Amino acid sequence: MSQLTQPLRDEHKELLPHIERLRAVADAVGSTPLPSLRQEIDETSAFLSHQLLPHAQAEERALYPVVGRLMGAPEATATMSRDHVEIGRLTEELGALRSSLKNDHLDTSEVQALRRVLYGLSALVTAHFAKEEEVYLPLLDTRLSREEARDLFEAMERAAQEEKRAIR
Structure with a gap:
């Protein structure tokens, strides 16, 4: 039997x-030639901004x-939301660090x-x-109906698409 949260x-x-x-x-920072590192950082930043954050x-x-x-407690997801805030902050910091890659070399x-x-x-x-897959998804698999799961994933897809449109 497939899991409702498979999507x-x-x-x-x-x-x-x-x-x-x-x-x-x-791992490659400091040992990879700077032009290659610039490309890796650019691709990484694009992934974070255009896929992970949405x-x-x-x-x-x-x-x-x-x-x-x-869970009967809206605040039950607060720590996971805090993870998202920190992911956003680190993504912004990476974007700021990208500007230092315009120099000929990186200092220590x-x-x-x-x-x-x-x-x-x-x-x-x-x-x-791991936390989502080990804690939240099993909860959803046991407590959601197929219709509720379908509605949830449709809502997630709409929200992700709206976020992607907003960054363009």
């Missing part, structure tokens, strides 16, 4: 290689209210800052996905 599990599976890439890019906003607008209702503090932000994003998003 979200599939979406996480699609996003995961990009999340794993954050760690690989962090996904997070869709969760905020559609998923977390349902989870809160099912720039290398450290890039690694810190990229490793931080990697760890935070990986843990965030």
